[in-house]
């Protein structure tokens with residue numbers, strides 16, 4: 565039996581019904597958020613992170629995109645200061661040391677807890693943490709392989725426990741090419757309303773099946789007028805999404821002004837059902853697909 569209660573969310577969020585059991589059962593572990601460029605990976609990461617935290621979970625967002633700069637603003641946290649790469653001495657030190665050991669069982673006999681990382685490279689409020697792996701900052705400084713290798717070592721050493729780690733990746737397939745999935749539990753793929761996203765989703769589905777990893781899907785910023793097309797296209801490809809985040813013009817405004825993502829009722833409702841579907845491994849009700857097919 566599901567118990568429904570009403571809780572008060574801090575930071576200006578409205579009263580909103582929440583399922584208390586959600587916090588108990590949600591065991592997402594380490595999740596790679598992936599998708600084509602601009603599909604909304606950072607947006608979905610930030611929404612899910614903020615929602616999970618107000619629902620009582622401990623969440624660490626790992627910014628593994630070496631090009632973006634504003635994730636901290638989206639999750640409404642202070643700038644984390646240095647990246648992990650900078651904290652470890654910058655690219656030269658990482659290239660020198662991390663090809664084998666930046667983080668391994670020798671350096672860290674016990675699992676590393678985000679809370680134990682230096683404040684100079686983390687940002688946090690309540691139970692929401694943000695760590696940024698590294699950014700390309702200089703012209704001609706070299707490729708991002710070293711960052712992905714660092715991310716892989718770091719994530720593998722992280723204490724999982726009851727924490728959820730949301731790993732926001734760049735738009736490329738670098739995370740696949742360098743097997744970041746080895747140290748993660750699942751993929752959450754963001755699909756926007758484009759053919760390219762659909763094609764990429766099919767590819768990711770094949771990869772996940774071959775890897776025997778869980779993969780979840782979320783439709784993002786699909787306009788109402790395109791839902792019918794998307795629903796049919798998804799069904800034809802055997803893709804069953806766990807959630808939909810509609811096109812919300814306030815998000816664009818927040819992006820324009822560099823403001824945190826607004827979490828009003830409509831947004832929370834969508835994120836809540838996505839989180840719930842992720843927790844239970846369920847898919848969007850087929851009613852959604854059938855209603856779009858009409």
Ligand SMILES: Nc1ncnc2c1ncn2[C@@H]1O[C@H](COP(=O)(O)OP(=O)(O)OP(=O)(O)O)[C@@H](O)[C@H]1O
Nearest residue numbers: 601602603604605606607735785810811812815819
């Ligand atoms: N549901 C939505 N409704 C309206 N706008 C959205 C939505 N989701 C994302 N956007 C907008 O789309 C743009 C790209 O979003 P975002 O930065 O989250 O994508 P990304 O996949 O992380 O991008 P990149 O590949 O560059 O890392 C942003 O301007 C964002 O505000």
